[in-house]
Amino acid sequence: MARHIFITGGVVSSLGKGLMAASLAALLQARGFRVRIRKFDPYLNVDPGTMSPYQHGEVYVTDDGAETDLDLGHYERFTGVSAHQSDNITSGxxxxxxxxxxxxxxxxxxxxxxxxxxxxxxxxxxQTDTDDLDFVLCEIGGTIGDIEGLPFLEALRQLRNELGRENTCFVHVTLVPYIAAAGELKTKPTQHSVREMTGLGIQPDILLCRCEHELPESERAKIALFCNVRREAVIPALDAPSIYSVPLQYHKEGLDAAVLHHFGLASPAPDLTRWNTITERFGNPEGEVTIGVVGKYVGLPDAYKSLNEALVHGGIANRVKVKIRWIDAEIFEKEDSEIAAALEPMHGILVPGGFGERGTEGKIASVRFARERKVPYFGICLGMQMACIEAARAAGVEKASSTEFGATEEPVVGIITEWMSKDGLQKRAEGGDLGGTMRLGAYPAVLSGNSQASTIYGGATEISERHRHRYEVNAAYREQLESNGLIFSGMSPDGLLPEIVERPDHPFFVGVQFHPEYKSRPFDPHPLFSGFIAAALRHSRLV
Structure with a gap:
């Protein structure tokens, strides 16, 4: 039977429960255990698919088409275990x-x-689908005291009684704030948070204490005394230089050892070679490139969380530091001089996915700049669609646009209402529900043998990537686009849906309809991001 680890948070939100869960899973995995991580979200949305990125950050998509919390991206990146529909549940x-x-x-x-x-x-x-696992880590969203989280905590209290303490462990992530005026760390918020949990019938077994300063042994002992846990089960968690050094830091502080002690398990020392290599490469770059991300939600980096990390992975693969400049696409819709001023210092330009018309003309202007100036360009989802609209306009289709932005005479991009999936023909009504109705999850694409895309993928002729979109490039415009030098190098197996476009006469100009950032890992960077950063590095040496 799988052992369950329940991860809760107290005092304030944004303490990094998702990162903690991912790091602990990685450490257990490094000791040879089979792990899976799940996320309980107490909000009433059915899933985050219709939520604004400013409210919830990015929507992470799994192979089987679930729109999930961004923490599942951390889980996959740290463990390499693909998440499923069954790994994220909401109250809704x-x-x-x-x-x-x-x-x-x-x-x-x-x-x-x-x-x-x-x-x-x-x-x-x-408990679903856990028979072949050693550990199931369940992260509960929100903070102790949130009214919507009470049913989840009650369920976990019952589950501890049913499975036994020897098969369950509660890890509570809490805050030990530093009061500058007093020059002291304060343990009282942690004590109150644990007291509230015990009032609900749950005694935490391990406390992970987020703090800005070293936690003295005296304060660690005090927390243990007042919160009724072993001193060794009070784990300090200071800020780390990068998220990829967190597993090493938590191991040093004894988190995985405390978990195994609770379950009465012995195991070999963890093999941390993978994490030592990643942190060494990240901390000792041999160069630097600057990537301009021209997007719509640049005010909140979490809206592009997987994208940010995939760019970092591309840097790790090329042993360079990647500096990301978040650029609001709307500034390019005012004056052309703004475009050159913002983009000339960039070694690469990336236009990510997004929804709606706002900022699209600025994104098209960014595509034109990258094409004309031979700056490496990478377009993802909407970024590929903008590249196609820009190419169509350059080819003389002056009114080229997308039906997403309203009625148009030249629908170079249009809504997709039918497509083939592994479950057969999928149909969607144009005016139907928004939630869960897109082309979601992993779909195959067939690559042209002599294309840059095929080379990037190591000579592969077929790939599988994750999608999240309801608009597609209209293949009826293929001849006009290719006359402008933008070739279709990846198509759906039935030959109807464009998946990849590229410019053979450009150092690096690739647009993809899917989201490769979802499948990138620090120890296995996605080839498109590795190739893009390599091209940006070459460009940096020319300017």
Whole structure:
């Protein structure tokens, strides 16, 4: 039977529970254990697919087409274990499913209540598909004291009673703030947070204490005394130079050892070669490149979390530091002089995915600058569509646009209402629901044998990448686009949907309809990002 580790947060949000869960899983994996990480989100949305990036950060997409919390990206990047639909649950999805059962009469007339119906659904989710695992790590979103999180905590309290303390472990991530005026770290917020948990019937087994200064032994002992845990189970967690040094830091402080002690397990010392190599490469770059990301949500880096990390991975692969300049596409819609001033210092230009018309003309202007100035260009999803619209306009289709932005005479990009998936023909109504209705998850693409794309993928003729979009480049414009030098080097297996475009006469000009950033790992950088950063490095030596 798999052992369960439940990860909660207290005092304030944004303490890094997701990163902690990913790091602990990586450490257990390095000791030879089989792990899986799951995320419980207490909000009432069915999934984050319709939420604004400014509210929730990026939407992370799994191979099987789930729109999930961005923490699942951390889980995959740190463990290399692909997440599934069953690894992220929300209150909205639980209540939707329960109400559907009630309407069908599945409860045989019983009164449907939070206990036992909601809590049973949460427990079932935690234990689904865990037979072949050693550890299941379950992160509970939000902070202790949030009213919407109470059903989840109650479910986990019940699960501890059912599975036994020997098979469950509660790790509580908390804050030990530094009060500059007093020159002291304060443990009282941690004590109050643990007291609130115990009031709900849950005694934490391990405390991970986020702090800005070293946690003295006296304060560690004090926390252990007042929070009823072993002193060795109070783990200091200071800020790290990069997220990829966090597993090494937590191992040094004894987090994985504390977890194994709780379960009464012995194991060989972890093989941390992978993480030592990553931190050495990250901390000792042999050069530097600057990448301009021209986007719509640049005010919140978490909106492009996987993209940011994939660029870092590309830097690790090339042993260079990647400096990212987040550029608001709207500034390019005012004066042309702004374009040159912002983009000339860049060694590479990337236009990421996004939705809506705002900023699109600025993105098209960025594409034109990269094409004319021979600056390495990488377009992802909407970034590929903008490259196609720019090419069409350059080829004389002056009114080229996308139906996403309104009615147009020249729909170079249009809504996709039918496509083939592994489950057969998929159909969507143009005016249907927004949530969960896009082309989501992993789909194959066939590459042209003599293309730059095929070379980047190591000579592969077919690839599989994750998608999240409802608009596609119109293949009817293929001849006009290719007359302008933009060739279609990747297509869906049925030959109907463009997946990759490129310019053979350009140092690096690639647009992809999918999101390669979702599959990049620090120990296995995605080839498109490695190739893009390599091209940016070459360009940096020319300017």
């Amino acid at each position: 999805r639980i209540y939707r499913d329960i109400i559907a059962k009630e309407r069908r009469g599945d409860y045989l007339g019983a009164t449907v209540q939070v206990i036992p119906h909601v809590t049973d659904a949460i427990k079932d989710f935690a």
